[in-house]
Amino acid sequence: GENVEQHPSTLSVQEGDSAVIKCTYSDSASNYFPWYKQELGKGPQLIIDIRSNVGEKKDQRIAVTLNKTAKHFSLHITETQPEDSAVYFCAASMGIQGAQKLVFGQGTRLTINP
Amino acid sequence: NAGVTQTPKFQVLKTGQSMTLQCAQDMNHNSMYWYRQDPGMGLRLIYYSASEGTTDKGEVPNGYNVSRLNKREFSLRLESAAPSQTSVYFCASSGAEKLFFGSGTQLSVL
Numbered sequence: 001g002e003n004v005e006q007h008p009s010t011l012s013v014q015e016g017d018s019a020v021i022k023c024t025y026s027d028s029a030s031n032y033f034p035w036y037k038q039e040l041g042k043g044p045q046l047i048i049d050i051r052s053n054v055g056e057k058k059d060q061r062i063a064v065t066l067n068k069t070a071k072h073f074s075l076h077i078t079e080t081q082p083e084d085s086a087v088y089f090c091a092a093s094m095g096i097q098g099a100q101k102l103v104f105g106q107g108t109r110l111t112i113n114p
Numbered sequence: 115n116a117g118v119t120q121t122p123k124f125q126v127l128k129t130g131q132s133m134t135l136q137c138a139q140d141m142n143h144n145s146m147y148w149y150r151q152d153p154g155m156g157l158r159l160i161y162y163s164a165s166e167g168t169t170d171k172g173e174v175p176n177g178y179n180v181s182r183l184n185k186r187e188f189s190l191r192l193e194s195a196a197p198s199q200t201s202v203y204f205c206a207s208s209g210a211e212k213l214f215f216g217s218g219t220q221l222s223v224l
Contacts, residue, residue, distance in 0.1 A: 001173070006156075032211050043118075043204055043215035044157070089156060093211075099145040099164035100211050101172065104156035 002027040004092050006105025014113050019080055021108045023090035024072040030092040032100060033066060033073050038087045038107075047088075048075070077110075085112045116140055118216035120205050126222045127195045135190040135219050137205030145208045146188035147172075148180060150201040151218075157204065163188055195223045 003026040013019045025033075031052040036044035050057045050064045050073065057064050061080075066073040077084055087109050091102040121136045139146065144165045149157040149172075159172030163182040177199060179191045188207075192199060200223045206213045 004156075009154075034212070036215075041217075043206075043217045046212055046214070049212065095211060097164040097168075099147075099162050099170075100208055100213060101159060101162060102157075102213060103173075104158070106154055106156045 002030055002092055002103040004090060004103050004105045006090050006108060008108060009106065010109045010111070012111045012113060013080055015080055015082060017080055019077045019084070019110055019112075021075045021088055021090070021110070022072060023074070023092075023105050024070075025092040025103075026071065027092070027094070028068075028071065029094050032093050032095065033064070034091050034102070035062075035064060035075050036089045036091065036104075038089065040086075044089060080112045082112050082114060085110060118205055118207055118214055120203075120216035120219050122219060123217070124220050126224065127192075128224055129196060131195050132191070132193050133195065134192075135203055135205075135221075136187070137189065137216060138187045139205075139207040139214075140186065141207060141209060141214065142185070143207035143209040143214075144185070146182065147206040147208075147213065148178075148188070148190045149204045149206065149215075150174065151204060152201050160190065160203075197223050199223050 034049035038044045063076045090105040093102045147162040148160040161180040166185045203219045206215045
């Protein structure tokens with residue numbers, strides 16, 4: 001089955017700097033790659049996603065890149081702000097009978113230092 | 115617009131007790147899911163329901179049962195709780211490919 005590895009497990013950056021979180025996946029059949037942000041005491045919230053037919057997607061300060069050949073994808077956050085502090089999860093899946101069986105990475109705790 | 119609603123938010127059980135976690139969504143989504151979250155392990159899929167009337171095992175189904183009561187509701191049952199089932203449980207739903215999560219149930223089994 002699919003296996004997703006996420007690095008680093010913790011990341012601390014200065015406010016205004018950029019943050020990069022990387023994930024690798026094992027199953028070449030995976031075609032959907034979302035990123036979730038989880039704040040303390042809350043459920044994961046989708047922040048951006050990308051399909052395998054796209055190499056890059058951007059939404060304001062957040063971007064995701066995908067390298068299908070190397071089977072890795074990355075989250076880039078620019079001009080970081082204190083409210084970006086949270087745990088971030090990557091995931092990979094392929095749709096089965098209309099469902100998305102997401103396999104998650106282990107998570108990255110991002111801290112933005114003022 | 116409530117999205118995905120889970121009850122209860124917190125629960126403490128003794129080993130061997132049973133309980134049912136409830137989940138309801140108001141987004142008219144076909145698919146629903148139960149995940150558990152443990153420190154350092156991300157979220158792992160317990161069971162999912164691709165559509166009303168169907169359920170399938172995920173990565174870690176042992177010790178759990180599920181019921182897709184109707185299109186809105188998907189419950190998770192622990193028949194005989196064990197300390198290894200201490201975790202945070204999340205329900206999610208999806209209409210196409212995007213999953214939306216509830217706020218979670220923190221379960222402790224003593």
